[in-house]
Structures are given as C-alpha cells and as structure tokens.
Amino acid sequence: MPSLEDELFPSTPGKFKIDRAHTMNRHFHRCFGSTSTMFLWALFLVALTASYLSFQSFVYTSSRYFTASWGGIQWEKQIRHSAQIHRSNGMSVLVTGAAGFVGSHVSLALKKRGDGVVGIDNFNNYYDPSLKRARKSLLNNQGIFIVEGDINDARLIAKLFDTVAFTHVMHLAAQAGVRYAMENPHSYVHSNIAGLVTLLEACKSANPQPSVVWASSSSVYGLNEKVPFSESDRTDQPASLYAATKKAGEEITHTYNHIYGLSITGLRFFTVYGPWGRPDMAYFSFTRNILQGKPITVYRGKDRADLARDFTFIDDIVKGCVGSLDTSGKSTGSGGKKRGPAPYRIFNLGNTSPVTVPTLVSLLERHLKVKAKRNFVDMPGNGDVPFTHANISLAHRELGYKPTTDLATGLKKFVKWYLSYYGYNHGKAVN
Numbered sequence: 001m002p003s004l005e006d007e008l009f010p011s012t013p014g015k016f017k018i019d020r021a022h023t024m025n026r027h028f029h030r031c032f033g034s035t036s037t038m039f040l041w042a043l044f045l046v047a048l049t050a051s052y053l054s055f056q057s058f059v060y061t062s063s064r065y066f067t068a069s070w071g072g073i074q075w076e077k078q079i080r081h082s083a084q085i086h087r088s089n090g091m092s093v094l095v096t097g098a099a100g101f102v103g104s105h106v107s108l109a110l111k112k113r114g115d116g117v118v119g120i121d122n123f124n125n126y127y128d129p130s131l132k133r134a135r136k137s138l139l140n141n142q143g144i145f146i147v148e149g150d151i152n153d154a155r156l157i158a159k160l161f162d163t164v165a166f167t168h169v170m171h172l173a174a175q176a177g178v179r180y181a182m183e184n185p186h187s188y189v190h191s192n193i194a195g196l197v198t199l200l201e202a203c204k205s206a207n208p209q210p211s212v213v214w215a216s217s218s219s220v221y222g223l224n225e226k227v228p229f230s231e232s233d234r235t236d237q238p239a240s241l242y243a244a245t246k247k248a249g250e251e252i253t254h255t256y257n258h259i260y261g262l263s264i265t266g267l268r269f270f271t272v273y274g275p276w277g278r279p280d281m282a283y284f285s286f287t288r289n290i291l292q293g294k295p296i297t298v299y300r301g302k303d304r305a306d307l308a309r310d311f312t313f314i315d316d317i318v319k320g321c322v323g324s325l326d327t328s329g330k331s332t333g334s335g336g337k338k339r340g341p342a343p344y345r346i347f348n349l350g351n352t353s354p355v356t357v358p359t360l361v362s363l364l365e366r367h368l369k370v371k372a373k374r375n376f377v378d379m380p381g382n383g384d385v386p387f388t389h390a391n392i393s394l395a396h397r398e399l400g401y402k403p404t405t406d407l408a409t410g411l412k413k414f415v416k417w418y419l420s421y422y423g424y425n426h427g428k429a430v431n
C-alpha cells in the first residue's frame with residue numbers, strides 16, 4: 001500500500017523532484033505574497049518558538065521543584081539535627097555511600113562517639129538494594145539521616161553544604177567491584193570520576209572547606225609484584241578499569257589539594273569483609289552458594305597457583321577511617337582560593353597477612369558446617385590480580401592503625417551475622 005507521502009509525491013525518478021519543487025513553489029507564493037508579509041510571518045514564528053521554549057523551561061523547573069526528593073524546611077531540619085555534634089572538639093561529617101558496607105559502619109562509629117553525621121546514598125541496584133535499605137534503617141535508628149541522592153547532583157551537594165558547615169567529608173560512595181567493570185564500564189566513570197569531581201568542586205567552594213578522606217583501593221597496585229605493597233610502589237599499571245578510576249581519583253584529589261588547598265587523605269582498602277558486607281564479593285557469594293548446595297568457582301593463577309588476598313576485617317577498616325579523620329589536618333582554602341599548603345596523604349589499610357582463596361573456602365566450610373562444592377577454573381583475564389599484601393607501617397605510624405582481627409575470627413563474625421540476617425535457607429528452593 002502506498003504511503004501518504006507516495007500518494008502526494010509520486011516517486012517516478014526525475015518527475016518527483018520537478019513536481020515537488022513546482023508544487024512547493026506555488027504554495028509558497030500563495031502564502032507569502034510579498035516581502036513584508038514574509039517578514040511578519042518570520043517574526044511571528046520566532047516569537048512562537050521563543051514562547052514555546054520558555055514554557056518548556058518553566059514546566060521543567062516547576063516539575064523539578066515539585067517532584068524533588070530533597071529540599072524544604074522539614075528536610076533541612078532533619079539534616080541539621082543529624083549533623084549536630086555531641087562531644088567537645090567533635091566533627092560534623094558528610095558520609096557519601098552511607099548505606100554501603102563501609103559507609104554504614106563508619107557512620108555508626110562516628111555517631112556513637114558523638115560526632116554529627118549526615119549520609120548520602122543513591123541506593124543503586126548494583127547489588128540488592130534491600131540490604132542498603134536495611135542498613136539505612138539501622139542508621140536511622142541511631143539518629144543518622146541519609147539523603148537519597150547522587151553525588152553527581154551538584155545542586156544537591158551545594159544545598160547540603162549550604163545547610164551544614166561540614167568539617168569533614170568521608171567519601172565512600174563508589175562503583176565497586178573489579179570484574180563488573182567489563183560489563184558496565186561507564187558506571188565506574190560516572191561514580192568514581194565524574195561523581196568525585198562534583199563532590200570536590202563543592203568541597204573546594206565551601207566556606208569553610210572540609211577535610212576530605214576518601215576510599216581508594218588496593219587495586220591501584222595492579223601488576224606490581226614487589227611485596228608487601230608500599231604506598232611508594234608503582235601504581236601506573238592498573239589491571240582493571242575499576243583500578244584505573246581509583247588511580248585517577250588519587251591524581252584528581254591531588255590537583256584539588258594543590259590548587260585549592262583541600263586536605264586530602266586517600267585510603268587504599270584491601271578486600272574488606274565482614275557483617276553487613278557486599279553480596280558481590282567472593283566470601284559473601286561463596287557463603288550463599290555453600291548454604292544453597294550450589295558449586296562455587298575458585299579461580300587459580302598461572303601454573304595453578306592459588307590466588308591470595310590481604311582480607312581486612314571491617315572493624316579494623318573503621319578504625320583506620322576514623323583515625324584518618326582525626327589526623328586529617330585542616331584545609332587551607334576559602335571561597336575557592338588556596339591560602340596555603342594542606343596535607344595530602346595516602347595510606348594502605350590492609351591486614352598484612354594474605355590468605356589464599358582455597359583457605360578462605362575451608363574457613364567458611366568450618367563455620368557453616370557445610371561442605372563446599374569447589375569448581376577450580378583458570379583466572380579469567382577480567383581485571384583480577386593474583387595476590388595483594390599491604391605494608392601498613394605508614395598507617396601505623398601516622399594513624400595508630402593496627403588491625404587485630406584474623407580471617408578465621410572475622411569470618412566467624414560474618415557467618416553469625418549472615419545466618420541471623422538471611423537464615424540457613426536463604427534463596428533455597430522450597431519443595
């Protein structure tokens with residue numbers, strides 16, 4: 001069946017063009033008989049377009065205003081209340097990623113000792129958001145308010161700094177996970193680079209400027225083979241996009257320290273685990289599979305060598321974070337201008353005793369009292385590194401950091417939490 005266009009303008013080659021041009025010409029002259037009429041029509045069209053555009057912008061602004069999940073007197077009151085300090089020389093901390101694993105633990109620790117804490121989290125679905133919601137209610141019960149929003153939302157971040165003069169920012173919001181970077185590379189750029197810059201822009205413009213402590217990663221050591229990994233070792237050979245964005249974060253924060261006088265502390269976390277942890281990590285997904293009777297995939301390196309990680313228990317990491325906030329030193333800038341040099345620090349926060357992945361599995365079996373079905377496969381080339389091992393002498397000297405939990409003890413605590421949270425039958429098919 002010919003289309004309406006075909007009926008109006010027959011498609012015979014040659015004829016089509018002439019006829020169409022001719023017809024258009026006739027219509028044109030009928031409508032716009034003289035130059036002055038043409039001018040008036042043009043004026044009319046310009047005015048019509050302008051009023052349409054301003055109407056569109058009005059609709060956008062007002063819908064943004066009415067549908068925003070933040071703002072308003074009540075909202076500001078909650079933020080101020082949450083940020084209130086209840087100890088002498090305390091701090092008011094904006095914690096990004098507060099509904100995340102490390103973020104929720106650090107927020108609770110700060111609140112417990114009397115610091116003011118305001119959280120922000122975008123509750124994305126990288127892993128089950130219901131776990132993030134559960135962490136949120138835990139924090140709410142302790143009087144911590146979590147703003148639901150993205151660190152890329154510059155207006156929201158500016159509003160938070162307008163509402164509270166935060167002394168510190170604990171920046172833990174990030175797209176985590178080493179291997180997922182091959183599936184969704186842009187989410188890493190969005191959170192770990194664009195989001196970081198948006199946050200730093202707000203910090204640099206705030207008056208007073210806060211001190212910033214943020215989560216880098218052990219993955220920045222990439223293909224480094226010198227053990228244990230020291231802060232001064234090479235970090236220019238990342239093995240994954242995740243690692244590359246964290247390394248970029250270290251360079252980006254350096255420029256904000258250099259240009260604007262922001263006090264910066266970057267923490268290279270080594271495979272953090274524990275209660276309320278991340279379901280995407282090996283110790284967590286292994287636990288789920290073992291309990292469900294499903295096989296687990298255990299990667300092996302070159303020549304079938306076991307992979308190893310410097311697994312670090314969450315309570316030790318929390319101490320390192322709090323110690324970093326306490327020793328961070330002040331930012332020196334104001335109104336976006338540097339007034340003098342400010343501290344720029346980077347620390348490894350590890351356990352300094354690597355354990356192989358098969359040993360991790362054996363420990364889980366012991367605590368769960370269930371045998372695992374191991375499936376050994378060669379480590380795929382997806383960003384993984386064969387081992388990590390932290391030298392923590394710098395953090396020990398500067399922060400008093402001293403991890404005290406070995407993997408067996410930490411996993412016992414994790415398993416206890418896991419069973420109380422999910423029960424033995426989590427996800428098991430019921431016959």
Ligand SMILES: O=C(O)[C@H]1O[C@H](OP(=O)(O)OP(=O)(O)OC[C@H]2O[C@@H](n3ccc(=O)[nH]c3=O)[C@H](O)[C@@H]2O)[C@H](O)[C@@H](O)[C@H]1O
Nearest residue numbers: 176177178217218219269270271281282297298299307384
């Ligand atoms: O320290 C970091 O900077 C990073 O730590 C964490 O990464 P990783 O150390 O890779 O932890 P994780 O995935 O638990 O794999 C642990 C081990 O199990 C092996 N592994 C993993 C999965 C699997 O199915 N099988 C397996 O053998 C795997 O090969 C590895 O040897 C954080 O996720 C990351 O966000 C970042 O913070």
